[in-house]
Amino acid sequence: MIFEAQEHFVLPYPGSEDEARSFLRDPGRSLRAVSFLRALRFDGGIVRSELAVNIPMFGDLVLPFESEVTSTAQGALLTPRPLSGRAWAEVGGLGEVQSGQLDYHLSFRVHISMPQAEKWGGAAFEKMFQATARKTLERVAQEFPAGVRAAMP
Known part of the structure; x- marks a missing residue:
């Protein structure tokens, strides 16, 4: 299963x-x-790093990720590196400085391997997990700006 979320946000930076x-x-x-x-x-x-998320009714899930950081003229490019395992994430994006503000475009892609559902109960469980995991990933993406803001000087 693959789940994706994107987040774009702009934050004023308190420096040059x-x-x-x-x-x-x-x-x-x-x-x-x-x-x-x-x-x-x-x-x-x-x-x-690891994305540590709690998926309601399913518990905690830890998703390791690796990304390469490349400097650009206005900021940095974050390029995901593929990992292996049953559960991992790709985190990528672009951050640029525009008129004294940080302009972030981030993407999250989560890979989770689950056994194939063979009966209707397994299929129902899989659909419930997908819906809950998708909502959780969207919530995590939306919380990202607050963490970046808190790290500013």
Whole structure:
């Protein structure tokens, strides 16, 4: 199963445009206060972390991800790197400084391997899981701006 969500947001930055670009290019700083990220590391241009989400009625799910950070003229590009396993995420996007504001375009793609439903009860469970997981991912994406705002100086 694959679930996707996108989030676009703009936040004023309380410093110079050079400081804002530096903030965008350093996920160790800019993402440190995002509540659902665990084990955040940024080294050698690669950000690694885990999306920790709670799916109502199904419990906690930890989704590791890796993304490459590339500097652009106005900010940074985040390119997902594929992982293996039963559950993982791709996190990508573009962050740019525009007129003293941070302009983020983020995408989340979650991969979850589940056994194939063979009977009507399994199919019903799968549909319920899909609907709940999709809503949870959308909620997580919408919470992202508050975490970035909290990490600002």
